[in-house]
Structures are given as C-alpha cells and as structure tokens.
Amino acid sequence: MKLRLCLVASFTLVASGAFAQQIDSLAFIRSKRMSDADLTKKREGTFVTGLPDLSSDPVTGFGVGVKTNIFWNGTRANPLFAYTPYLMRLRANVAYYTSNARELTLSLDVPYYKGTRWRYRLDFKAQQNPANLYFGSSEATLGRLRLPSDPTTTFATYAAYNAARKQLRPGQPGEAAQVSDALSNRFRETEFMLNLKADYALGKGRWRVMGGYEIQHLAYTTFQGTKTDAVHPSTGEETTAPNGFALLQRDSQQGLIYGLDGGWVSIVQAALIHDTRDFEPDPTRGLYFEAANEFSNPIIGSQFSFNKLFFQGRAYRKLPVGKRTVLAGRVGVGNIFGERAPFFEFQDQWSPDGSINALGGRQSLRGYRANRFLARSLAFANAELRIRLADVQLGKQNFGLGVAPFADAGTVRDRWQNLGFQDVRFSYGAGARIAWNLSTMLYADYGISREDRLFYFGIGQNF
Structure with a gap:
C-alpha cells in the first residue's frame, strides 16, 4: 500500500498514522535520536534566533553584522521531532569587518524532506575581502616567515615579521625609490557563489551519497604600488x-601559481558520507566520515581545470564526567590534482558539512594565521574537550555554558605521497562555549603556537 504524507503550509509535517508507520519503517531515523536531556530543551514550532554578529579574527579584524536563523521544528507529536535538528532552517547572515571585508550569505537546509531519505541544501554568498593572506603555495611555507624582498632573513614570530615588513627600504627595479612591504602578502578577493546540493540516505541511513553543483565568479587584486604604512629604519618615525x-x-x-586573473569556476561535487551523530549542531556521540570530491573543467563551463579530493573523519564521545562532557576529535587529509590548479583552490577544502580554510586560522590551526601553510596536499587533526558547566533558562530561551580546551596539528606537502609526521605544526588553547536553544553555538577561542597568540569569537562549532 502506498503511504501518503500530509504537509501543512508552515512546512510542519503532520504525524498521521500512515506517516508514523513510514517513520517506523526507516531505521535511519531511529539511529538519529537525540539524548533525553537534549530533547527536553528542544523548542517546538517556528522560531527565530537573531543577534548582532560581533566577531573577531586576527586577519579580517573586528566584525559587526547580523546572524539570523529561522527554524521550523514542528511539535513533539511529530515522529521526526526527536531525530532531526529541525525540519527546515533558513539562515541569513550579513557582516562587515574593520579590514573593510564584507559578506552576505543565505542558506536553506531541509533534512529528511517530507519524511523521506532526501536532504536538500541551497547556499548563496557574495563577499569581498581585502585582508586575505598569502605566504606561498608550497611546502616551503612550513619554514620560518621571510620577507619577499629579503628571503635570507627569517623571523620566529609573526609580530617580528609584521614589524619588519613596515620598514622603509630602497626600491628594487620596477618599484618606487622608497617602498614598504606592509601589504606584500595581502590580496583582495571578490566572490559571488551559488551552490545546490542534495543527498540521499542509504540502507539504515548511516551512509549518504551527495551530489551538487557550484558556480562562482572570482576576482583578485594585489596591493602592489598602493600607499601604505611605513617606518623609517633609523629614526623609527612613522610615515607612508x-x-x-x-x-x-x-x-x-614566475609561473609558481595560476589563477590570479580570476574568472568563472564551474564545479560538480560528489561525496560519500557516513554519519551517526545524534545532534548535528552540537553532537554528544557518534561518528562522521566523508570522502568529498570537486571536479572543474572547461567541459562544464569552467575557466579552470582541477580535481580536489578530501577525506575527513570526526568522532564524538560523551564522558561520564559532569553534566555534559564530550570528547570531540577530527582528522582531515586532502589533495588537489591538476598541473595548473588555481592558487585559490589551495586555500580551502570542500566539505558537504561546510568548507574548511587551510591551513591555519580558526578552522584548522588556531595558533597560526589563516593560510599560513599552503601546498597541494595537507593533513590536520583537532581535538576538543567540551565541558558543560551550567544550563540557564531565561524566559523561553535556554543557554548552555561551557568551556573547551583544544589542541590542533597539521602539515602540508607538494605531493600527497610525502605526507607524514615530519614537519608537523602544533597549536593549543582553550575556548568558551554558549549553546543557545541547542542549535546556535557561540564560541570564543584563544589559540597559541610558537609563532603567534590569536583570539577568535563568533558563532558556530569548529567541527
């Protein structure tokens, strides 16, 4: 007998007898059940979480904006209520940073559409960032920091390197008479992106296959010749x-990188995913594994040709300590194929669960600047101990307060065959976490490395 679903205009699924029977027949739904403690805190109905977006990043600077989420959760009588983070979520974010970076993102996520095995996602982004960092695109970036004008001089800390870049120096052929290197490793990126994805749950639902398509237009500008800060080397006088x-x-x-002229990037995406997490925004148990691939070629309308392969594994385990103590870990390995792969594809690894900037910054090595280590192949690992200290109820709003000490490690290579445990870079630190109505996570992290001390705060779990 064919089972039917009833869907009301608010997108809330009605728990009819036939629908309940269909849910019972899908084992993958039962494997996703939230813990009883988290289930009691989950809100019913449709609600909005919106707050001023106050964030801080060592590269893009202090940011202000608005982050909003509209959640459609349904009621507790809905058979899906205990097994999904939401029936549907619409996210809209706008942000502006003191570095003059700006960003608009829209994201629609519909898990288990109409109670089926399908999940659909739609993402749009428009951003301009003049504060991107570039230290090179090979495993040589694992060495100490060096000035482009004097590669024989190295610096143990980013602070010393940054101070040296501002020193006035005589211009080389093609430069002005007196120049500064204050902006020598910065560039501006302007991006417009639209992404469509769908995945389908296999068997008992722990495995999913995903397909997607992304279209981007990218433009890049360097600051060569731009007037900037400078310091007279003998007097210490500040000038420009x-x-x-x-x-x-x-x-x-010199032909070491490609893609500086930007252009259109057309990408076909595919992924195989294994997911047993109990609650995606902030899991207490389960595993997540993915093998993700991006293919770009002129035959699909792209101006570039490359293939990116990325493997990622995450694990979450609730420990019998305190109210809610979770040990979380992640390992990622990626490689870019294609002799003329554009440099901008080296800067991140595509993941169906959200792209990861590499290698350095909040998403990978929190004690190093974003893109500090860049090459064709990379490997990294993260570990966090997420400790819930208290739960606070303010009206209808629930806030979970916690801390999260962490450790990060990673490395890059010019060939994936050379990836190993040599020349690994480490960082460590601690963070604070606030879980707002379970689904919205606020973070503040302080990362430490032998090169830098960096502070971040904003919205979203690192993994």
Missing part, C-alpha cells in the same frame, strides 16, 4: 610609502 612587489603577483609572474 608605496607598497613594493606583492608576493602573490611575483609568484604569478
């Missing part, structure tokens, strides 16, 4: 001067 050669521009001219 034209910026010297940009490292990214120099590498492009």
